[in-house]
Amino acid sequence: MGSRWLVPIPRDYVAAGPTPDMNVDADLSALREYLASAGVDGYLIDDDAEDADQRYVSGFTAPDPYQTLVTRDGGVHLLVSGLEYGRASTDADADSVTRRAAYDYQELVADHGQYEGTVRTIAAFLADRGVDSIAVPHAFPTGTADGLRERGIDVAVEREGIVADIRATKTDWEIEQIRESQRANQAAMARAEELIATADVEDGILVRDGEPLTSERVKEEIEVTLLRHGCALDETIVACGADGADPHDRGSGPLEPDELIVIDIFPRDKETGYFADMTRTFARGDPGAEARRRYEVTREAYEAALGAVEAGVTGADVHGVACDVIERAGYETLRSDPNTDTGFIHSTGHGVGLDIHEQPSVAPAGGELEPGHVISIEPGIYDPAVGGVRIEDLVVVTENGYENLTDYRVALEPTAD
């Protein structure tokens, strides 16, 4: 993002992004209340499509930076390039869309340079709406903030992450998008499971079509399957044996029989931008009694944590339930030993939406769960000597429990349906 802003982007042909039918129906009342209590005129985002907050608030996405202003009356106002104007006018969930040209952007850049020209354009956009003071997100560009300050606008950073909090509670439309991404995820998991289930075993490794079945091959098939279902991902985890015991390891090399294989897939819908997340652990052959025991304990922790999910319970509570099960079975957790490298060495879950990691947290510091929160539940037990186990579903918190967005069998033995 950094440099791109400063590069004089030519008028060319990749300015228009996808045109998803964003229909978040976001409730920005908490942001309105913040603006009123902080006594500032508006909340301004200056970023591009990579910023989930901006996408959420504006109902719009574009590859190049644009600006979204939320005024104290709750109005959402976009400032976009001429290239994006038509699409923004049609697609954005905004009360107004204004071209930069309305403030003589090109002339200002020609006269004052890219930097100062852009700042003056944004300042004119704010002045047009009577906005003298703004709150901005932490990541707001310092270049824009300083430039606006030089032009007499009061700029203060909103330090609590209000938009992240608003985003934590999903609307029905958002839940449907996440469910759709999880469906694609299920298809990809089924493909991976099938590859493992139907591989031959030769010389201590899994083999398909005469070639070793490697972590890399399975990941490629996962990605192709996701692509066929409208999703993409940057990373995925197919980690066998000791690799799987390091939750940070993506896995590499031939997959082996009689070993635990952790598969964790977190795809994003290419159109809507919503993520999904799911993990299963498989073993071809017999991974041994201790691995099977760990699988059953992880499954029990996963079921207990799911059973604890409901509105009003905290993420910390749910995490505690998973820790209870795992500690009771004799394994360490970060609660029983903050420095342990084995056992349950991560948190139980996290919010999922336009970011793969977002609020709320299902961890020691996790706050109260609310209806509409979408969270992963994903306990695991790790030890290089045994391998890793993790089981993960994605659920929506409801008043009395949860609705599972995941429809995928939990079983250690892989099968090809």
Next chain:
Amino acid sequence: MGSRWLVPIPRDYVAAGPTPDMNVDADLSALREYLASAGVDGYLIDDDAEDADQRYVSGFTAPDPYQTLVTRDGGVHLLVSGLEYGRASTDADADSVTRRAAYDYQELVADHGQYEGTVRTIAAFLADRGVDSIAVPHAFPTGTADGLRERGIDVAVEREGIVADIRATKTDWEIEQIRESQRANQAAMARAEELIATADVEDGILVRDGEPLTSERVKEEIEVTLLRHGCALDETIVACGADGADPHDRGSGPLEPDELIVIDIFPRDKETGYFADMTRTFARGDPGAEARRRYEVTREAYEAALGAVEAGVTGADVHGVACDVIERAGYETLRSDPNTDTGFIHSTGHGVGLDIHEQPSVAPAGGELEPGHVISIEPGIYDPAVGGVRIEDLVVVTENGYENLTDYRVALEPTAD
């Protein structure tokens, strides 16, 4: 990016990104000279893997934010989470890598909150290196800038885009990465061309396997081919007929015979992050005399522009050469009519590297080309009544001309090899 920083990210398993063997061998002397002349102690980037400047300067990439400091002696110093420390120590092109824990990050966050705790950690990191004043990129987070200022550090925005300028000149290693991405691109283009060449024509549309051959199907095959070659993309263009006459249109629906079909692919290598870019225009059957003439004029402009490329010539000059050819043939350009909606309605090219659009610009304001600049050359002619034509190669500027990174036939009639 915005919200993610504020979300207390749980200790979990997606912190480690890929571990590409980054070997940019970047020449940061221009940045050192800037620091000396501006009289500031260091240049600080606070961003994540999405920031190409940070990736370039640090030779490292991570999904969560980390900090890169360039000191006046040219030293590169990284501040990373404990999760990233091992990988950063091995992979980064840095003089030092420091864990946040070295400055009691967790304790500071526990005592002062995420926001203030992070700022204090970064301030301690700077103090450790005797840095009291820093220059930052435009996109540097205002939250960090304001927090550091509150702690007495002088923070000024570097407004010229020095790192973007440095990045414009590619090292040999970078050129090889871009060439590799373009090879994947060629495979994807060949697949698309083959689909079009071998489709049946039924009821006025192209058909394969009994189903309409749509823009969407061809795009999916392009993406799968790229994936098989280690590349990914967010967007691609397969635009037929009037769709192709709008350079912003990605294309949709059944492809038709006797129409121009513009295919523009800009993939990114998943490991190295380097982009490629190529466009070809095809037609099954006969698109008509006017379309064929436009194809030949575009080809002539493309060849003339390529012929003009060499070190010392400006991007503006090269753009002018393309405009000359197209205007001489009787079509409008933005030079002959700044408001035209038909003819040559974009610039001739742009730099390509870790960003798909970067310096230098091959456009009316484009400055001097230098050896090692990697630029696209992509004139086109557009009119909804006829369709669109664009032909694009990716080249490296040399002292006496250019080296073409593209090895793909230029022909209107698609063939399946």
